Amino acid sequence: MLGASQVIGANSHGAHIAASAASSSADTADRFERGTIRRIEAKEHVFCDGDPRTHVFRIEEGVIALSKLLGDGRRQIIEFAYPGDYIGLGTLREHIFDAQATCPAKVRCLSAAALEQEASRDAGLALRLYKAVSAELAAARSLLVSVGQQSAMERLAGFLLSLSARASDAEENVVKLPMRRSDIADLLGLTIETVSRTITKLRTMHVIDVVRGTEVHILDSDRLAELAGQ
């Protein structure tokens, strides 16, 4: 994918804690992969800003939006967490963001206390936590660059590219948008109307085609990469 350094609101390859490839402590990782599954309806919260941080969650299905709500209703989405990603990592006693499903989802619940206690003994696990958070940090910084410096068109094009790079489920060049326009707007620091107008412009330019509003077909990925800027 051209412009691979651009990852918007998503971790390059997900924030995986589970040991990759051969690891001496794959068993300890497994222990934390076996939590109870919780079903989340669209718009339901997994946790809220201020809640005690009792669990870490791994997304199994659907998409969870991490967001910060300002007093007057403005909202910034920090990241869309996809299957395989972890949310709720960190060291604070309480959550400092909302986590809300953008569509029906399933998450696996893992005890935060147990995880951290085990990590204080198992250097391998602690290192995997470190790497997972480092990946999230890179993603957050990438989004910051986009929101701070790029035009609406650049942000949207970059967003579509980052989704197409990550969501390797269906066919190449087809990107599902399992979230509302307002979610995309709040991720990119734009308004719903600007997101809609920009998508329309991409359609009239024949760079993308949109089916039922939720499925984007990338017709000209080179042009899309150009529009995304660097």
Add this chain to the structure above:
Amino acid sequence: MLGASQVIGANSHGAHIAASAASSSADTADRFERGTIRRIEAKEHVFCDGDPRTHVFRIEEGVIALSKLLGDGRRQIIEFAYPGDYIGLGTLREHIFDAQATCPAKVRCLSAAALEQEASRDAGLALRLYKAVSAELAAARSLLVSVGQQSAMERLAGFLLSLSARASDAEENVVKLPMRRSDIADLLGLTIETVSRTITKLRTMHVIDVVRGTEVHILDSDRLAELAGQ
């Protein structure tokens, strides 16, 4: 400090790796606190985007700006690193940002390879790395909320408050600005002119006073907190 959740371009309490309070492995931490000191001139780079990540640095004096440069010259500053902060953490083989001094500075150079090798054996050290990066992540997300949702006035007021909260050096209510207007602009996703105009407006409102352009006296911190929004 009112609105304490707002931390702009700075880690709440710095990204400290060194063991806090009583720790069983204070000695291993110490081992990494003894690197050679390097003097950095204003505008000089500590490292560049793309350089191999051979060292981690701890700021001893001055301020280092972490930034991403876009192809056409646009720049987003990710964070200002102050004394006590670490830069260059992460798991990638190469740096993905520039690190540049905004004023004369000193950094301590620590071997990245040695640090990570030790961390793979010492869970305590690995956990401290985890916590340091988690703090950076929280700071990056906080800046993202600011840049994505707030007005120029809100961003600037928040920035001044976050600096006054962190730089506990001199008197209360006096904030040093050891960086150019262009650095502040690139942190907040604004232009030099907008930063300048907003500072002027704060002066005419008698919320702050500015001495020699680099020293901000906060005259009405309650009003400043109001202007910073939530």
Add this chain to the structure above:
DNA sequence: CGTTCATTTGAGTGAAGTCAAACCGAGTGG
């Protein structure tokens, strides 16, 4: 088939950007 929620489209406004010039303080050298 009407209600509801989400998206699109249109018209007008405004906050921040651009371009340009003036200002200011710190060095430097005549």
Add this chain to the structure above:
DNA sequence: CCACTCGGTTTGACTTCACTCAAATGAACG
């Protein structure tokens, strides 16, 4: 000691991109 330069900052005039308000359209579902 003053004139000149130079980088940085401030201020002014004008423009523009994205926002706001408002209405129309479309999709989903009981």
